[in-house]
Amino acid sequence: MGTEPEAARSRLDRRKARTRGALVSAARTFLAQGTTSVSIQEITDAADVGFGSFYNHFATKDELFEEAVEVTLDEWGQLRDAAVEGLEDPAEIFARSFRMAGRMQRLMPEQVKVMLNAGAAILVNERGIRPRALADLRRGIELGRFTMPDAETAVMLAGGVLLALMELLESDPNSDDAAVSDFFAERLLISLGVEPHEARQICGSPLPGVPQLA
Amino acid sequence: MGTEPEAARSRLDRRKARTRGALVSAARTFLAQGTTSVSIQEITDAADVGFGSFYNHFATKDELFEEAVEVTLDEWGQLRDAAVEGLEDPAEIFARSFRMAGRMQRLMPEQVKVMLNAGAAILVNERGIRPRALADLRRGIELGRFTMPDAETAVMLAGGVLLALMELLESDPNSDDAAVSDFFAERLLISLGVEPHEARQICGSPLPGVPQLA
């Protein structure tokens, strides 16, 4: 294990990764603004990278934008993993992920805007939170915590409610994000089949601090 | 009242409207495919309209695409109005609109794809179904049919669930669209505060045939 976590083998590799990261980060900024018709020149300028470097990493703009979305989803997934550490009950795990996700709108507005601009297809993207939520819900169904026909259906329902929550917080910047998130989580648990009084209890429990990304 | 409903005043106006309509329709096709980086030339070719005609109607591509989304939302709103005619109970009105909307994925796949590609901002677009759903939900809250803090919150929850439903049907073309739609409607009603047994009853009632657009 090296002193630097996740470090690439050589300095060359690290430099390459830095350039790539700058491009992805710039692309994400544009995705968050909803301006995907920028030129490659504008992207490399924003990334503070030579124009030609773009082609060392991506063949087309779409390829870069796609990666930017996936990187964002992956970060989200890592945050979720850190947030639910130590929990056992799938209903609690699921509720905590959801409540944390709602709070992301204020904590990481750029990432959230990327999601909101990405279209509904984000709900079936296999990167990041979806596979995790799918596993939580499947386990919850098996244990009888949720009364849903299948985890696939449950994860779509949950994803749709999450998108709506984030868009609501986005469009109403003065609302109480924690309260709204917990309310949505509670109603979602109810629609997944959790008893109302239990849903309220789960969604009223204290949350740990927001974990930091590596 | 003229013999032709909605007819523009003169033949010239009608010709103009036809050209504009062809552009909007072509734009919608591209929106449904998710290919919004086409050139104006490609759009006018698809619309079978001279290149220069574009500028008689729109200043930029974005303007055209925005209109294409709004026209789609408006059509949706008209369908909803026809579908709920004669109903009184806001819970029933709301449930029927939602169940019909779910069935749209198979009946009008292009319109649905436009919605799904539009991003979550579609949930706060003031055209089409949102204002209608907002009114239904507000009335339902006032009458005590729904236990939600406000209609604004309720309409976002409903919109998110609808997006998820449409994306699920989109990604699983062989599923039973009516059954899945009614299931989502039922769980949505429950999360809005309707008693489970009543939600099931409302969402199991027969639907009228799909009304035609004018």
Next chain:
DNA sequence: ATTATCTATAGATCTATAGATAATGC
């Protein structure tokens, strides 16, 4: 010596407009 980045540019593509043509109004 190798590899990635950077700059410069040729060629392709795209936009916006001018002016010609066609359709309609009166």
Next chain:
DNA sequence: ATTATCTATAGATCTATAGATAATGC
């Protein structure tokens, strides 16, 4: 006579690449 549509094109912009430069490896 008026209005919208169409064709053609100048100028702008954008992409993809070639070749030079800089950083790193050994």
